[in-house]
Amino acid sequence: MQDKYQSRRDFLKKMALTGSMATLAASPWLSVFGQNSMAGQKPSDRVRLAVIGTGGRGKQLMRHLFELKASNNVEIAALCDVYEPHLQEAAKMCSEQDIKPVLYRDYTDLLNKEKVDGVIIATPLHQHAHIAIDCMKVGIDVFCEKSMARTLDSTKAMYDAHIETGKILQIGHQRLFNPVYLEGMNRIHEGDLGQLGQLRAYWHRNNDWRRPVPDETVAMDRFINWRLYKEYSAGLLTELMSHQIQVANWAIQKTPVAVTGTGSIVFWKDGREVNDNVALIYSYDDGTQFIYDSMTSNKKYGLEEQIMGHKGTIEFETNRYYTETPPPAPGIIQMINDMESGFFGKAMIGGASWMPETAATYNGEPIIEDTDFYDTGLQLEGFASYIRAGRAPEALTREGYNASIWTLLGEAAIETGERLTLPEKYII
Amino acid sequence: MKNIIITGSQLKREFFIWFVSFIVAVAVNVYSIIKYDTSWTELYTHLGYVVMISIMLYVALWALRGVFLLVRKIARKK
Numbered sequence: 067m068q069d070k071y072q073s074r075r076d077f078l079k080k081m082a083l084t085g086s087m088a089t090l091a092a093s094p095w096l097s098v099f100g101q102n103s104m105a106g107q108k109p110s111d112r113v114r115l116a117v118i119g120t121g122g123r124g125k126q127l128m129r130h131l132f133e134l135k136a137s138n139n140v141e142i143a144a145l146c147d148v149y150e151p152h153l154q155e156a157a158k159m160c161s162e163q164d165i166k167p168v169l170y171r172d173y174t175d176l177l178n179k180e181k182v183d184g185v186i187i188a189t190p191l192h193q194h195a196h197i198a199i200d201c202m203k204v205g206i207d208v209f210c211e212k213s214m215a216r217t218l219d220s221t222k223a224m225y226d227a228h229i230e231t232g233k234i235l236q237i238g239h240q241r242l243f244n245p246v247y248l249e250g251m252n253r254i255h256e257g258d259l260g261q262l263g264q265l266r267a268y269w270h271r272n273n274d275w276r277r278p279v280p281d282e283t284v285a286m287d288r289f290i291n292w293r294l295y296k297e298y299s300a301g302l303l304t305e306l307m308s309h310q311i312q313v314a315n316w317a318i319q320k321t322p323v324a325v326t327g328t329g330s331i332v333f334w335k336d337g338r339e340v341n342d343n344v345a346l347i348y349s350y351d352d353g354t355q356f357i358y359d360s361m362t363s364n365k366k367y368g369l370e371e372q373i374m375g376h377k378g379t380i381e382f383e384t385n386r387y388y389t390e391t392p393p394p395a396p397g398i399i400q401m402i403n404d405m406e407s408g409f410f411g412k413a414m415i416g417g418a419s420w421m422p423e424t425a426a427t428y429n430g431e432p433i434i435e436d437t438d439f440y441d442t443g444l445q446l447e448g449f450a451s452y453i454r455a456g457r458a459p460e461a462l463t464r465e466g467y468n469a470s471i472w473t474l475l476g477e478a479a480i481e482t483g484e485r486l487t488l489p490e491k492y493i494i
Numbered sequence: 495m496k497n498i499i500i501t502g503s504q505l506k507r508e509f510f511i512w513f514v515s516f517i518v519a520v521a522v523n524v525y526s527i528i529k530y531d532t533s534w535t536e537l538y539t540h541l542g543y544v545v546m547i548s549i550m551l552y553v554a555l556w557a558l559r560g561v562f563l564l565v566r567k568i569a570r571k572k
Binding site for chain 1: 523529530536544
């Protein structure tokens with residue numbers, strides 16, 4: 067990544083230079099980027115935002131907002147957090163940027179006293195729904211971090227509030243704004259990969275999610291380490307997989323019809339309630355399967371989404387495209403290889419007629435050359451643009467909703483050990 | 495310590511042997527392009543491989559010549 071923040075204008079210029087304008091046209095939520103005009107600089111054009119939840123993710127989003135301040139006429143007008151150390155740290159960050167937001171400890175006070183255009187919600191998962199719904203009901207547009215909500219019902223309630231109020235509800239799936247994904251998805255949807263068969267994704271870490279707690283009380287542990295307790299989080303599923311099921315749905319352009327799964331606590335046996343090891347299979351009505359696993363005790367394979375069609379494969383996280391018919395090796399290399407195998411012979415395993423079908427060494431090609439974009443910044447830029455336009459593409463909200471719903475259904479499949487389909491009341 | 499003197503004619507001869515090796519390596523590249531039906535651009539895009547093969551051939555010839563000289567020297571002593 068480069069140091070300089072690349073805005074939507076840089077993004078547009080580079081897409082035009084690389085002939086990828088079709089990608090823009092194919093992504094409805096980027097149409098606002100195509101309206102290549104600068105945000106007005108008058109005070110009346112300013113988008114006033116509040117950040118609710120100023121922990122790690124909230125502060126990360128604030129750093130991106132600082133970048134947008136001048137180019138997009140965006141102002142952080144208020145901050146809110148129930149945890150005083152986080153609130154003060156966020157206030158200090160703002161002060162270093164010469165920004166003086168009003169501080170709140172209760173989001174209802176913020177809603178009563180501040181006239182903001184939009185809120186950014188980065189609280190623990192179980193608090194997303196009621197805060198987002200309250201904001202939309204008083205006429206404030208909402209950007210909410212993924213996953214949408216802790217339960218199926220609260221996720222649906224958020225979506226219903228968005229429909230009833232007409233206010234923007236954008237969920238923080240930043241890959242929707244990532245140029246690598248945009249170009250890759252365009253190729254998939256144009257049929258470059260042929261018929262998709264399997265999509266595989268994984269997110270492997272080797273670390274303890276438990277964070278230090280200022281005092282030893284159980285209440286504070288649950289407050290700080292909310293990701294480890296089922297009351298507040300579905301662990302790996304809502305924190306990590308929700309991003310990747312969104313990518314799978316986006317690639318297939320459908321939502322699953324069923325999910326099965328399993329999970330366990332195999333390594334971090336420290337009193338946490340969420341699994342540290344999960345595996346799920348999502349089935350789609352065209353026979354495509356999305357196969358997922360995640361763990362926190364081995365990081366050799368890291369993170370990836372692999373989209374596999376009969377003509378090619380895309381690996382998004384590493385920005386690679388692999389055709390199923392790679393160009394042949396140069397003649398001289400082929401000859402050397404043939405001489406080598408003629409001289410040394412082949413290792414036979416399991417009998418003379420069987421050769422191990424290991425993958426051929428083929429490095430593929432990049433999906434796009436320039437990856438120096440911050441997708442999180444671009445999605446916030448999108449949010450500011452949508453607020454100005456007074457609406458956001460519905461497809462954006464639906465992506466977030468479906469990812470969240472199927473993440474939670476995956477959790478239920480693990481809990482029950484059954485193959486689950488989506489109850490009709492949650493279909494939108 | 496004994497000084498080793500390499501004469502101009504010896505240098506010319508060694509260069510000529512390497513040059514022959516290089517021509518043979520180019521011929522091998524041409525043969526492989528025809529055999530595997532690959533692009534003729536490999537004549538220059540894979541020149542590095544050709545140079546490497548020519549050096550390997552030269553070293554192999556150098557070793558063979560060494561063995562030949564050693565055998566001849568032993569035979570003459572007898």
